[in-house]
Amino acid sequence: MATTELGAALRHWRDHVSPQAVGLSAGGRRRAAGLRREELSQLAGVSADYIIRLEQGRATKPSPQIVEALARALRLTQDERAHLFRLAGLAPPGPGTVPRHITPGVHRMLDRLTGTPVAVFDAAWNQLLANPLYTALMGEWHGNDLNGAWRNFLNPDHRVRHTPESKGALQAALVADLRRTSGRYPDDANLQSLIAELCRRSAHFNDLWESGAVGEHEAGRKTVDHPQVGELTLDCDVLSVAGSDLRIMVYTAQPGTEDADRLALLNVIGTQSLVG
Template sequence: MANTGLGTALRHWRDRVSPQAAGLPAGSRRRAAGLRREELAQLAGISADYVIRLEQGRATSPSAQVVEALARALRLTHDERTHLFRLAGLAPPGPGTVPRHITPGVHRMLDRLAGTPVAVFDAAWNQLLANPLYTALMGEWHGSDLNGVRRNFLSPDSRVRDTPGSRDALQAALVADLRRTAGRYPEDRDLRALITDLRRLSTRFAELWDSGAVGHHESARKTIDHPDVGTLTLDCDVLSVAGSDLRLMVYTAEPGSEEADRLALLDVLGTQSLGVEEHPRRS
């Protein structure tokens, strides 16, 4: 049976999000102020054909991951996101699962920090959203590498310059932080699967996990070797969003410094020669 309620809601929410609000160019000859289906698909990381089938009621069982991505792309409130899950025939994530909802306020914050590299992570260090300058600075990740803990242990190729000591300290802090998250969200199956995989695939992770340390990942000063603009030493601050356990990772340079000039250059080059999408991307 066609799920017309889901399709009607998606069309309504799509129509109220302007391309400018989503970080997209408005273009010309638009028949409506809202997002096109192709633009919603791009923001949510799914195919335009699938968006069409959802709106027409021909796709009736979207996964929880797709619903979550649509909620982020449409900038839904908490109540609207809950309603979207129910329209899709899914139970909204419960209090025992890691929150992955990005509030409209956090979206607006990223809009206002367009000239600053910013990414949003959940409490399990899954990258949910990154603005174009963050992607240009740190590179673009896909699939399981969007999880920062997995990437640090299993995909060590990074633009951040590490010493053995700084890498060991970062890994210890990430494991301790992940253990704290696991205690807060014991019902999260994805989190349990992540920990199981990392213990199986990384001896270093397993040793740190078995040590029983609990803590949190803190801010630091990082040196980044960028292939196009050279070396940048930046302050990396991790800010917590009250009530949601989201983390904002923000990179900043000292005003007037050489790093500030290189970051400004990257802001110009980022969406041109570096192949970065011209909108905040889902992670």
Template sequence: MANTALGTALRHWRDRVSPQAAGLSAGGRRRAAGLRREELAQLAGISADYVVRLEQGRATSPSAQVVEALARALRLTSDERTHLFRLAGLAPPGPGTVPRHITPGVHRMLDRLAGTPVAVFDAAWNQLLANPLHTALMGEWHGSDRNGVWRNFLNPNSRVRDTPESRAALQAALVADLRRTAGQYPDDPDLRSLIADLRRRSPRFAEMWESGAVGRHEAARKTIDHPDVGPLTLDCDVLSVAGSDLRMMVYTAEPGSEAADRLALLGVIGTQSLVGERP
């Protein structure tokens, strides 16, 4: 049975989001001010054909992950996100699951920090959103590597220059933070699966997890070896978003430093490159 109500709502919400607001280039003549289907698909990480089938009511059972991604891409309010879940025939995530909704206010904050690398993570350290300068600085992650804990334990390819001591300290902070999250959101199946996979695949994570430490990962100073502009030593602060348990990771350079000059250069060459690759 066609789900016309879901398709109508998606088209309405897509029409009201401008490409500029979503961090995309407007590019050429457009029949409408809102997002094209291809652009929504890109932002949500799904195929354009699937967006077409959803809007035409031919795809009737999107997963919770797809619905969550569409809600973020469309910049829905909390009430609109709940409505989208129900239109898709799904129960909205309950209080025992990790919040993954990015509020319009957080979206606006990222828009106004265009000259600062910023990424938004949920309490399980899944990267939900990153502005173009953050992607230019740190690279673009896919699949399991979008989770910061997974990446730090299981992916050796990183632009961050580590010493054994700094890496051990970061890993310990992330494990303690993840344990706090697990205690706060005991009903989240994705979180339980993440922890089980990490314990199985990383002996170091398993050892740290058994220590029972609980804490928060809040700040660090990092040197990033960038392939185009060279090394940048930046302060990395983790800011908590009240009421949603999201974390905003913000990178800043000391004013007048060589790192500040290189970050400004990256803001020109890096983001131009990213925009040029988008459809």
């Protein structure tokens, strides 16, 4: 299809999504009710200049990752997302690939949990979305570090405190979970590439992968060393979204404890620094 159709569709969806619908403040006076390009850029992680070029038909071949990010930021339905892929000249992801679509209902749930750290992951442990308090708690990740397995095997800089035993148990659970996901989505090239790269870079990951264990990463209790509010010990629960294989990670503190007070403080000072 012509790229002008893609541009027109993006502009249409952008014009019909209010800032409040995607968790943003409407701010002062606006010439139009929809999202500004800068706001869509912030939500999707795509430059505003590239969005302009897409809308004007000057950018002709957006990558699947960019199309996915725009669909997520615009909160498109499954059918609208598939249509956007086709307008971009791409085949919508098939049933043999890891689902990465976040439904509008999951988006709305995150909008309402502003006082709780929440993030959404796909079945390969790629972080798809995080609310401001989750980012304030765990830090802001980019690139490969958005993948939980990559981060836990190849990046020593993170805030969760581990003993050798707890670290080993977490890594074994992540590998077993990835093997389960690999069996369910054999056609996902990104997943196979992730596994191959982890096997190449981490001897420990490779040994665990060769063991053949299959399992599921479960909830636990975690201690986070935060640079602003200090130590927090929180319950970490992983909820599954039926029909989409998404994982919603939720951190909560026991009411009436110092951990709850520190989490409430972080909700004020941490999220302010992210938005400011």
